Amino acid sequence: MKMLRFTKKQHLVCLLCVWCLVVDWSKAETEESEGGPMEKTEQAALYSTIQGFVGDSWNGSYLFPDPCGWTPIQGVTCDVYDDLWYVTALSFGTMRDNSLACAEIPVIRPQLFELKHLKSLSLFHCFTSPNQYLASISDEKWMDLSKNLETLEIRSNPGLIGELPSFITNLTNLESLVVLENQLTGPLPENVAKLTRLRRLVLSGNQFTGRIPEVYGLTGLLILDLSRNFFSGSLPLSLGGLNSLLKLDASNNNLEGKLPKELQSLKNLTLLDLRNNRFSGGLTKEIQEMSSLVELVLSNNHLAGDLTGIEWRSLKNLVVLDLSNTGLKGEIPRSILELKKLRFLGLSNNNLRGKLIREMETEMPSLSALYVNGNNISGELEFSRMFYERMGRRLGVWGNPNLCYHGDESKNLGDHVPFGVNRCKRIKEDTLA
Numbered sequence: 001m002k003m004l005r006f007t008k009k010q011h012l013v014c015l016l017c018v019w020c021l022v023v024d025w026s027k028a029e030t031e032e033s034e035g036g037p038m039e040k041t042e043q044a045a046l047y048s049t050i051q052g053f054v055g056d057s058w059n060g061s062y063l064f065p066d067p068c069g070w071t072p073i074q075g076v077t078c079d080v081y082d083d084l085w086y087v088t089a090l091s092f093g094t095m096r097d098n099s100l101a102c103a104e105i106p107v108i109r110p111q112l113f114e115l116k117h118l119k120s121l122s123l124f125h126c127f128t129s130p131n132q133y134l135a136s137i138s139d140e141k142w143m144d145l146s147k148n149l150e151t152l153e154i155r156s157n158p159g160l161i162g163e164l165p166s167f168i169t170n171l172t173n174l175e176s177l178v179v180l181e182n183q184l185t186g187p188l189p190e191n192v193a194k195l196t197r198l199r200r201l202v203l204s205g206n207q208f209t210g211r212i213p214e215v216y217g218l219t220g221l222l223i224l225d226l227s228r229n230f231f232s233g234s235l236p237l238s239l240g241g242l243n244s245l246l247k248l249d250a251s252n253n254n255l256e257g258k259l260p261k262e263l264q265s266l267k268n269l270t271l272l273d274l275r276n277n278r279f280s281g282g283l284t285k286e287i288q289e290m291s292s293l294v295e296l297v298l299s300n301n302h303l304a305g306d307l308t309g310i311e312w313r314s315l316k317n318l319v320v321l322d323l324s325n326t327g328l329k330g331e332i333p334r335s336i337l338e339l340k341k342l343r344f345l346g347l348s349n350n351n352l353r354g355k356l357i358r359e360m361e362t363e364m365p366s367l368s369a370l371y372v373n374g375n376n377i378s379g380e381l382e383f384s385r386m387f388y389e390r391m392g393r394r395l396g397v398w399g400n401p402n403l404c405y406h407g408d409e410s411k412n413l414g415d416h417v418p419f420g421v422n423r424c425k426r427i428k429e430d431t432l433a
């Protein structure tokens with residue numbers, strides 16, 4: 001009897017416990033989804049969109065019954081509008097564990113365009129099989145996203161071909177457009193400048209051709225990267241109107257013409273990289289007006305001219321200056337010593353002559369790479385052993401037939417004799433011999 005009562009009591013406690021758990025659980029559930037429920041249509045659109053990208057075997061309703069709540073999906077971000085959950089960001093193929101990897105032939109389903117609050121769409125390493133197009137959906141469909149879409153990132157898709165779809169210039173709320181390392185071809189749409197809210201425009205690593213369109217009106221643009229394409233013609237003069245610009249990279253194209261005067265308006269520019277093009281017309285004085293420049297890279301162009309026309313002291317923030325293989329003539333002016341922050345100075349493969357300024361050692365304290373190889377620098381190198389140590393292999397002086405290093409110090413230089421340069425022959429030695 002006593003025994004029985006005990007078990008009965010125990011039983012009761014247990015029941016209470018279970019009841020507690022259940023209550024707690026349901027409470028937790030309502031708390032979790034405090035943001036509100038998700039409309040069935042939004043949820044179905046999300047599942048279908050993902051299924052299109054990752055493949056039919058992906059069963060969202062089974063695996064992720066509450067995609068914005070307690071069964072979150074990697075790569076899906078939600079937010080609450082009017083007490084309901086909506087999808088705000090979608091990211092495919094982000095290469096993390098359990099991220100949404102794209103199917104062999106991903107399909108953009110029309111349900112994508114029902115996600116009315118989508119702000120960000122990212123397709124990374126998604127179109128990998130050959131010959132796939134982005135514009136398989138009509139342009140009007142994309143307009144359904146134009147009100148909210150701020151970020152579009154299409155990156156590392158080696159199978160993605162065709163032109164930059166024209167709908168993109170109608171996504172007028174875009175702040176970041178990144179179309180990086182795909183196989184897109186053809187010219188850019190002329191009206192890119194319609195995207196007046198852009199802060200970042202990256203079209204690098206495709207096969208775009210034709211002229212760079214005018215960019216009037218992109219006054220908020222901070223980063224413009226057009227590198228590694230086949231753009232030709234000259235830089236548009238409207239570049240000068242991008243006065244917020246911090247980084248301009250148009251390297252590795254077929255661009256030509258003079259560096260436009262208009263560049264001088266880019267007072268906040270920290271990076272100007274135009275290497276590997278066909279620019280000509282010398283280093284124009286306007287360059288010195290870009291007083292915020294930290295990296296100026298113009299190597300491998302047909303610039304010609306010399307280094308004396310620039311007031312180097314107005315570029316005192318420069319850390320990297322690369323003018324290798326640009327057809328420069330004349331001497332290296334002493335004014336270059338004003339670049340106190342300079343770490344990398346590339347002047348190789350030009351027609352520079354005269355002496356290498358000895359005070360580069362003392363007056364450019366940050367200098368840790370100096371390349372003047374392949375010129376006609378002459379005379380004696382007068383740097384100290386410490387300088388050769390500091391530079392190590394980052395001192396390129398070879399290929400200057402009339403250059404030599406100080407003979408007397410050869411014993412002390414040890415392993416640090418400059419590569420590819422002979423010891424100076426002393427007149428004394430000559431007469432002794």
Ligand SMILES: *[C@@H]1O[C@H](CO)[C@@H](O)[C@H](O)[C@H]1NC(C)=O
Binds near residue numbers: 059061062
């Ligand atoms: C997903 O799984 C559920 C339950 O297992 C099933 O009823 C449903 O048909 C499946 N849906 C798809 C699209 O496979």
Ligand SMILES: *[C@@H]1O[C@H](CO)[C@@H](O)[C@H](O)[C@H]1NC(C)=O
Binds near residue numbers: 140
């Ligand atoms: C894109 O915008 C232009 C106006 O700039 C308009 O004529 C065109 O119909 C738009 N395209 C779509 C697909 O809405």
Ligand SMILES: *[C@@H]1O[C@H](CO)[C@@H](O)[C@H](O)[C@H]1NC(C)=O
Binds near residue numbers: 245267
């Ligand atoms: C340039 O940078 C300064 C300092 O960061 C900033 O105050 C200014 O607004 C910028 N100029 C433009 C045109 O964006």
Ligand SMILES: *[C@@H]1O[C@H](CO)[C@@H](O)[C@H](O)[C@H]1NC(C)=O
Binds near residue numbers: 353376378
């Ligand atoms: C190199 O400079 C020397 C003078 O130091 C000059 O005599 C010679 O002609 C120059 N060589 C070339 C190829 O310009």
